[in-house]
Amino acid sequence: MKVLAILSQKGGVGKTTLATCLAVAAEQAGKVAAIIDLDPQATASFWKDVRQIDTPAVASIQPVRLPAMLKACEDAGTDLVVIDGAAVARDVAYEAARHADFILIPTKTAVFDTMSMTHTLDIVRQLDRAFAVVLTFVPPQGQETADAIKAVAELGATVCPVTIGSRKAFFRAQAAGQAVQEFEPQGPAADEIRRLYEYTTIRIYNEAEAA
Numbered sequence: 414m415k416v417l418a419i420l421s422q423k424g425g426v427g428k429t430t431l432a433t434c435l436a437v438a439a440e441q442a443g444k445v446a447a448i449i450d451l452d453p454q455a456t457a458s459f460w461k462d463v464r465q466i467d468t469p470a471v472a473s474i475q476p477v478r479l480p481a482m483l484k485a486c487e488d489a490g491t492d493l494v495v496i497d498g499a500a501v502a503r504d505v506a507y508e509a510a511r512h513a514d515f516i517l518i519p520t521k522t523a524v525f526d527t528m529s530m531t532h533t534l535d536i537v538r539q540l541d542r543a544f545a546v547v548l549t550f551v552p553p554q555g556q557e558t559a560d561a562i563k564a565v566a567e568l569g570a571t572v573c574p575v576t577i578g579s580r581k582a583f584f585r586a587q588a589a590g591q592a593v594q595e596f597e598p599q600g601p602a603a604d605e606i607r608r609l610y611e612y613t614t615i616r617i618y619n620e621a622e623a624a
């Protein structure tokens with residue numbers, strides 16, 4: 414079993430959206446996926462409540478129960494656990510990062526958000542975890558993306574080669590309890606998620622081999 418954590422102490426950067434879409438991508442690739450929702454706002458669990466499909470399983474828990482829940486997932490034959498983190502809470506990010514094989518840190522391209530990302534970076538570095546920063550809400554054009562890539566690189570962090578555009582389909586899919594690749598399979602957002610899943614899978618298994 415592998416554990417992917419989606420973490421950022423910044424709110425509204427796309428953590429839950431990426432967690433749900435990547436867990437569904439794993440299911441579509443024939444894996445058994447589960448989402449562990451560590452956010453007291455329980456957004457991923459609400460997504461599951463409106464979802465018409467039984468998979469992936471979503472469990473809303475307190476961070477202190479994470480080791481026991483991971484063991485339960487492993488015992489149940491889960492291939493990939495996706496942990497959806499919570500904004501602000503440093504202890505939640507720390508606990509999730511501790512158990513993760515790989516961490517994605519979603520960041521909006523606005524410079525302010527890139528700066529606030531450093532709090533999460535500090536945690537993953539302290540724990541020596543494998544991670545990448547993934548740019549989200551990327552506008553169709555403008556200088557922001559190039560500036561953000563440069564700012565992240567200057568922090569010495571790896572930038573994920575796949576970026577996630579600012580697209581209504583993400584919002585609409587989320588509201589309907591779907592992943593974007595279910596909502597609009599041929600759309601550009603679905604394509605971004607497929608490529609992000611591919612990149613994430615490569616990183617997770619490479620890190621496992623290197624360990």
Ligand SMILES: Nc1ncnc2c1ncn2[C@@H]1O[C@H](COP(=O)(O)OP(=O)(O)OP(=O)(O)O)[C@@H](O)[C@H]1O
Nearest residue numbers: 424425426427428429430500578579580583584587
């Ligand atoms: N790439 C995107 N383009 C447009 N809308 C998006 C995108 N990603 C997420 N959204 C929408 O933006 C809102 C915030 O996204 P999401 O809930 O995934 O962020 P979050 O980081 O989990 O927030 P929180 O910190 O509150 O948990 C949601 O309504 C979601 O549907």
Ligand SMILES: [Mg+2]
Nearest residue numbers: 428429452456
């Ligand atoms: Mg969330």
